[in-house]
Amino acid sequence: MIILEAKDITAGYTTEVNILYNVSIHVKSGKIVSVIGPNGAGKSTLLKTIFGILKPTSGSVTLKDEDITALKPDKVAKKGISYVPQVDNVFPSLTIQENLEMGAFIRSDDFSQRIDEIFELFPVLGERRKQKAGQLSGGQRQMVAMGRALMLDPQVLLLDEPSAGLSPILVASIFEKIIEINKTGVAMIIVEQNAREALKMADHGYVLAMGKNVLDDTGESLLANEEVGRLYLGG
Numbered sequence: 001m002i003i004l005e006a007k008d009i010t011a012g013y014t015t016e017v018n019i020l021y022n023v024s025i026h027v028k029s030g031k032i033v034s035v036i037g038p039n040g041a042g043k044s045t046l047l048k049t050i051f052g053i054l055k056p057t058s059g060s061v062t063l064k065d066e067d068i069t070a071l072k073p074d075k076v077a078k079k080g081i082s083y084v085p086q087v088d089n090v091f092p093s094l095t096i097q098e099n100l101e102m103g104a105f106i107r108s109d110d111f112s113q114r115i116d117e118i119f120e121l122f123p124v125l126g127e128r129r130k131q132k133a134g135q136l137s138g139g140q141r142q143m144v145a146m147g148r149a150l151m152l153d154p155q156v157l158l159l160d161e162p163s164a165g166l167s168p169i170l171v172a173s174i175f176e177k178i179i180e181i182n183k184t185g186v187a188m189i190i191v192e193q194n195a196r197e198a199l200k201m202a203d204h205g206y207v208l209a210m211g212k213n214v215l216d217d218t219g220e221s222l223l224a225n226e227e228v229g230r231l232y233l234g235g
């Protein structure tokens with residue numbers, strides 16, 4: 001079953017210039033979709049549009065048959081989509097614990113159990129819960145950002161470059177965490193520079209270039225595709 005679908009999205013940051021042209025992407029319940037493509041392709045712009053930060057000029061975003069195209073980010077979050085931006089994704093002057101609490105800002109119920117679950121997923125964060133996020137390593141900060149996004153118990157998680165700037169060992173451990181989160185039933189759209197690894201864990205992959213859909217197929221088929229390898233996976 002398709003849980004989230006962006007259809008024929010045309011969008012940009014100003015009314016004159018569009019960045020995305022008729023881009024379509026969807027993810028099925030509990031599956032992982034990876035989006036790859038060169039710098040400036042519009043990958044981050046696509047996630048921002050899905051999350052309601054940008055309003056598309058045309059096209060639609062549908063969550064489980066409900067049109068959410070016109071909703072603002074707080075409303076989109078309430079519907080069950082969480083988003084981890086590419087940059088500035090934690091509050092550096094707040095502690096780890098406070099960052100997680102901020103992630104629950106639209107929850108009115110008791111979320112202490114959810115915080116415990118996130119500390120189980122990322123034990124290193126639990127040990128440092130009173131430490132300011134700004135003092136953490138890049139990998140730990142990324143875990144805080146993901147933990148914050150998980151506070152709302154989303155059905156779909158949008159991750160923009162979760163492995164950016166991390167050492168190879170940390171990249172592997174972040175990807176392991178992503179798979180662990182996915183196994184709890186959360187569908188994901190992951191934008192990644194680390195395209196080969198991203199396609200390995202993806203059920204389905206999309207290639208974007210210059211604001212357009214170039215190709216989409218199973219992660220496996222894209223990895224085996226000679227042209228994709230040469231153009232987008234560094235040979």
Ligand SMILES: Nc1ncnc2c1ncn2[C@@H]1O[C@H](COP(=O)(O)OP(=O)(O)OP(=O)(O)O)[C@@H](O)[C@H]1O
Pocket residue numbers: 013019037038039040041042043044045046086
């Ligand atoms: N806030 C903004 N205002 C105006 N233009 C923007 C803004 N953010 C991005 N752009 C432009 O939109 C285009 C697509 O950018 P986007 O960040 O979506 O690409 P990307 O595929 O995520 O690239 P990268 O791999 O470098 O993260 C680029 O030409 C970029 O300059």
Ligand SMILES: [Mg+2]
Pocket residue numbers: 043044045086160
């Ligand atoms: Mg980007």
